[in-house]
Amino acid sequence: xxxxxxxxxxxxxxxxxxxxxxxxxxxxxxxxxxxxxxxxxxxxxxxxxxxxxxxxxxxxxxxxxxxxxxxxxxxxxxxxxxxxxxxxxxxxxxxxxxxxxxxxxxxxxxxxxxxxxxxxxxxxxxxxxxxxxxxxxxxxxxxxxxxxxxxxxxxxxxxxxxxxxxxxxxxxxxxxxxxxxxxxxxxxxxxxxxxxxxxxxxxxxxxxxxxxxxxxxxxxxxxxxxxxxxxxxxxxxxxxxxxxxxxxxxxxxxxxxxxxxxxxxxxxxxxxxxxxxxxxxxxxxxxxxxxxxxxxxxxxxxxxxxxxxxxxxxxxxxxxxxxxxxxxxxxxxxxxxxxxxxxxxxxxxxxxxxxxxxxxxxxxxxxxxxxxxxxxxxxxxxxxxxxxxxxxxxxxxxxx
Amino acid sequence: xxxxxxxxxxxxxxxxxxxxxxxxxxxxxxxxxxxxxxxxxxxxxxxxxxxxxxxxxxxxxxxxxxxxxxxxxxxxxxxxxxxxxxxxxxxxxxxxxxxxxxxxxxxxxxxxxxxxxxxxxxxxxxxxxxxxxxxxxxxxxxxxxxx
Numbered sequence: 134x135x136x137x138x139x140x141x142x143x144x145x146x147x148x149x150x151x152x153x154x155x156x157x158x159x160x161x162x163x164x165x166x167x168x169x170x171x172x173x174x175x176x177x178x179x180x181x182x183x184x185x186x187x188x189x190x191x192x193x194x195x196x197x198x199x200x201x202x203x204x205x206x207x208x209x210x211x212x213x214x215x216x217x218x219x220x221x222x223x224x225x226x227x228x229x230x231x232x233x234x235x236x237x238x239x240x241x242x243x244x245x246x247x248x249x250x251x252x253x254x255x256x257x258x259x260x261x262x263x264x265x266x267x268x269x270x271x272x273x274x275x276x277x278x279x280x281x282x283x284x285x286x287x288x289x290x291x292x293x294x295x296x297x298x299x300x301x302x303x304x305x306x307x308x309x310x311x312x313x314x315x316x317x318x319x320x321x322x323x324x325x326x327x328x329x330x331x332x333x334x335x336x337x338x339x340x341x342x343x344x345x346x347x348x349x350x351x352x353x354x355x356x357x358x359x360x361x362x363x364x365x366x367x368x369x370x371x372x373x374x375x376x377x378x379x380x381x382x383x384x385x386x387x388x389x390x391x392x393x394x395x396x397x398x399x400x401x402x403x404x405x406x407x408x409x410x411x412x413x414x415x416x417x418x419x420x421x422x423x424x425x426x427x428x429x430x431x432x433x434x435x436x437x438x439x440x441x442x443x444x445x446x447x448x449x450x451x452x453x454x455x456x457x458x459x460x461x462x463x464x465x466x467x468x469x470x471x472x473x474x475x476x477x478x479x480x481x482x483x484x485x486x487x488x489x490x491x492x493x494x495x496x497x498x499x500x501x502x503x504x505x506x507x508x509x510x511x512x513x514x515x516x517x518x519x520x521x522x523x524x525x526x527x528x529x530x531x532x533x
Numbered sequence: 534x535x536x537x538x539x540x541x542x543x544x545x546x547x548x549x550x551x552x553x554x555x556x557x558x559x560x561x562x563x564x565x566x567x568x569x570x571x572x573x574x575x576x577x578x579x580x581x582x583x584x585x586x587x588x589x590x591x592x593x594x595x596x597x598x599x600x601x602x603x604x605x606x607x608x609x610x611x612x613x614x615x616x617x618x619x620x621x622x623x624x625x626x627x628x629x630x631x632x633x634x635x636x637x638x639x640x641x642x643x644x645x646x647x648x649x650x651x652x653x654x655x656x657x658x659x660x661x662x663x664x665x666x667x668x669x670x671x672x673x674x675x676x677x678x679x680x
Contacts, residue, residue, distance in 0.1 A: 278628045295590035295629035333563045340570050347578045
């Protein structure tokens with residue numbers, strides 16, 4: 134598809150746009166927004182599932198986190214390729230911070246998967262998984278909201294208002310669900326719970342479309358059809374249980390969200406179709422191909438970590454793979470005494486302090502102070518297992 | 534929105550929460566939540582003036598209040614979900630206020646502070662008794678009605 138569209142771009146002359154874009158062609162910006170959304174989607178869903186104690190395999194979680202990191206790489210590729218079309222501001226640092234925290238989250242999972250025999254390390258890492266998720270989830274909400282508010286302020290005043298950030302967060306979450314189904318399908322897995330959840334979410338997304346029409350009088354019909362109407366096919370068992378059926382629905386959702394990004398950037402319902410060229414298609418497929426290359430490359434390199442059907446929710450698992458036993462979960466904890474709170478309290482306090490100091494000196498309370506606090510907190514949380522292990526080793530040495 | 538319509542919205546939230554309490558199973562609860570969001574949107578469209586900026590997130594604030602009341606009926610992890618629901622409400626208010634501020638309009642910062650205080654207070658609570666549940670509901674409704 135990529136080769137065909139690149140060949141076609143020579144035929145319709147859009148190769149000029151691809152090679153020498155002066156900034157008038159806005160499609161790279163649409164793609165940039167789409168891939169930035171994807172970069173938040175995977176880790177947002179992974180952290181959300183962890184916090185809500187949904188039982189998922191480590192494989193699902195790792196795939197989601199890896200897809201986030203790869204999407205960030207693709208977004209960066211578009212920035213480097215079209216610096217005239219995509220102008221960056223302070224918000225990009227907050228996205229970089231989320232990328233860094235996502236990397237920490239991902240590495241924590243990887244190390245835990247690798248150290249199944251080293252029970253001490255595994256236990257220490259299990260202790261910081263959920264605290265990290267507690268830090269990541271609000272940070273992503275903060276960053277995506279700030280990104281949306283900034284976009285509305287600088288690019289298109291139509292989107293100014295309280296609803297747009299909510300809509301963007303909902304889209305990101307929806308993309309995460311669709312993405313997880315696609316990634317699991319490539320692994321030859323089918324998570325029926327996520328499939329059902331995706332269909333339910335498509336109903337909520339339809340409501341958000343309805344609310345935009347009521348509120349702004351704007352409608353993105355093409356996006357609605359692809360992102361919300363076609364996913365209703367999941368109601369039929371034939372589609373739900375078929376690999377190609379699921380992939381079709383997921384592709385339709387992602388394309389629908391891409392159309393929505395195009396609608397948000399160009400403020401025209403059918404801009405994508407009326408201005409379609411082989412150049413646009415080439416760029417779209419190039420992004421997809423780059424994602425696939427990075428994702429499957431890293432997936433292949435790290436296959437020994439992924440091919441492990443361990444249940445991530447160690448607290449709910451009775452598998453003898455070094456996870457914490459179930460008994461702790463049923464226990465009542467008085468306020469501020471739960472194990473995960475004990476892990477997170479000091480780092481979060483330090484993070485809040487860092488955020489306040491940052492905000493005081495830079496007067497930037499909205500875009501970067503929150504992510505900066507989260508950055509400090511997550512770093513301190515990740516240091517804890519090593520500090521604990523270091524102390525326990527020293528104690529053992531002293532005893533001997 | 535008028536004081537009366539605001540009170541009706543608050544009452545609707547209580548009704549939604551009561552209905553959610555009766556639902557069992559993920560599918561039914563989510564279906565009910567879908568109906569809650571739809572009814573809130575339609576209520577706002579018919580009763581409120583959508584040209585006012587503060588109305589943009591009104592139905593979702595109703596959903597947040599419904600969640601808050603709903604969490605008082607949970608049997609397990611009640612404090613955790615209560616704090617999460619209030620954080621959701623807090624996020625909605627914060628984003629709403631910042632967007633209003635960007636447009637040069639007055640933002641209800643006191644409401645934001647009140648929700649933050651209640652959420653923080655919930656973190657300190659030990660076992661939540663029925664009296665405290667009732668007190669919390671009254672506090673949330675007071676924030677909804679008077680701030």
